[in-house]
Amino acid sequence: xxxxxxxxxxxxSIFDVDTEELKKGGITGLIVxxxxxxxxxxxxxxxxxxxxxxxxxxxxxxxxxxxxxxxxGRVKAIADELGLSLxxxxxxxxxxxxxxxxxxxxxxxxxxxxxGDQLFTDILxxxxxxxxxxxxxxxxxxxxxxxxxxRRLERMVLRKxxxxxxLRKYRASFPDSGGGFCV
Ligand SMILES: [Mg+2]
Numbered sequence: 680x681x682x683x684x685x686x687x688x689x690x691x692s693i694f695d696v697d698t699e700e701l702k703k704g705g706i707t708g709l710i711v712x713x714x715x716x717x718x719x720x721x722x723x724x725x726x727x728x729x730x731x732x733x734x735x736x737x738x739x740x741x742x743x744x745x746x747x748x749x750x751x752g753r754v755k756a757i758a759d760e761l762g763l764s765l766x767x768x769x770x771x772x773x774x775x776x777x778x779x780x781x782x783x784x785x786x787x788x789x790x791x792x793x794x795g796d797q798l799f800t801d802i803l804x805x806x807x808x809x810x811x812x813x814x815x816x817x818x819x820x821x822x823x824x825x826x827x828x829x830r831r832l833e834r835m836v837l838r839k840x841x842x843x844x845x846l847r848k849y850r851a852s853f854p855d856s857g858g859g860f861c862v
Pocket of ligand 1: 712713714715716795796797
């Protein structure tokens with residue numbers, strides 16, 4: 680049960696994810712969450728640092744697609760601003776949007792990583808779809824009511840994972856990385 684929530688990597692932010700390690704793990708496609716992963720929930724534009732990060736990862740040969748459960752016009756505007764494809768609203772943790780994103784990226788499951796800030800949507804969904812999953816600390820504490828409620832449950836699961844030493848930085852050699860669950 681706990682295994683379904685275990686990310687293959689846990690990092691302070693998207694900027695701390697070691698993309699060289701991802702490459703070593705055979706990853707070429709990144710499915711990235713938007714709110715509180717790339718951009719604070721209340722922001723209407725992507726910070727300059729995100730533009731730079733994207734330039735770098737694309738230069739390193741990664742393809743990137745945003746998958747968001749949010750359907751606001753702001754999400755499309757930010758994806759356009761960043762020049763990225765968007766799948767939204769995604770209904771994560773359901774896997775349909777991930778399949779759509781992989782079609783856009785032209786990657787297989789073993790070549791694709793999901794990066795997001797929520798265990799119950801990004802990580803659970805990515806694990807169920809058999810993708811590499813990277814959890815990042817949310818950028819901003821400002822969140823929707825239902826997210827705040829989920830966060831309490833999330834903290835309980837995170838504590839359990841922490842206790843079992845299952846929250847580590849992503850390493851290509853990490854046992855089971857690239858595995859996850861297929862249902
Ligand atoms: Mg998010």
